[in-house]
Amino acid sequence: MPIIKKYTSADTDALFAMLQAEGDEWLSYWYGSNRPRYQRVVENSITYLIYEDEALCGYARCRDDDGYGIYLLDLLVDKNHRGKNYGRMLMQQICLDHPGDDVYVTSDVDEYYEKQGCVKIGSVLEINPIMKTNFQTKGEHFE
Numbered sequence: 398m399p400i401i402k403k404y405t406s407a408d409t410d411a412l413f414a415m416l417q418a419e420g421d422e423w424l425s426y427w428y429g430s431n432r433p434r435y436q437r438v439v440e441n442s443i444t445y446l447i448y449e450d451e452a453l454c455g456y457a458r459c460r461d462d463d464g465y466g467i468y469l470l471d472l473l474v475d476k477n478h479r480g481k482n483y484g485r486m487l488m489q490q491i492c493l494d495h496p497g498d499d500v501y502v503t504s505d506v507d508e509y510y511e512k513q514g515c516v517k518i519g520s521v522l523e524i525n526p527i528m529k530t531n532f533q534t535k536g537e538h539f540e
Contacts, residue, residue, distance in 0.1 A: 399454065399483060401490045403443035409436060412446070415475050416430040423473070443467070445490055447474075447483050454478040457487035459500075466499040467491060485513055 404412070413436075416427040426435045433471055443459040455474035459467050469491060476485045492500055502510050511517065524532075 398448045399447050399481075399486065401445055401447050404439060404446055404456070406440070408446055408453070409439075412439065412456060415453055415473065417455070418475070419473065442470070443491075443494075445487050446475060447487055449478065454481075455483045455487060457484075457491060459491055461498070462494075464498070466501050467495045469500060469502045472502075484509070490515065 413427050413432060416423045425431055443461060445456045445457045445459075446453055452521060453475070455478065456471070457469060458471040459469050461467055469488065472484055472487060474481075488500075502515055504510050507517060
């Protein structure tokens with residue numbers, strides 16, 4: 398029977414081992430100097446872990462937007478434990494722990510979340526590096 402719990406520092410090595418096992422897709426989370434940076438992110442987020450027989454099977458990382466919603470930012474289920482509804486269980490736990498809040502998902506795998514019953518209501522766009530640099534160095538002013 399799987400158990401869902403909140404992240405503690407005792408879970409760090411297991412979490413990063415799972416991220417590393419995922420390969421290049423999650424490289425920016427665990428490789429080199431990114432590991433301590435992402436560890437701080439996890440510690441400062443609402444992070445849930447799902448265990449089965451003391452083995453970490455997956456995690457979900459969220460942020461609370463001070464009453465404007467809970468944002469699910471990362472969800473990963475270990476390759477060997479997929480197909481057991483663990484991702485759905487993690488999402489359910491988020492909803493149970495935050496009953497008065499809307500829960501939003503940021504995703505690059507929309508099909509998965511749509512299959513779970515999520516509805517697409519918008520999109521996330523990134524300010525590209527050139528535009529960001531222009532803003533920072535040229536001091537553009539708008540009147």
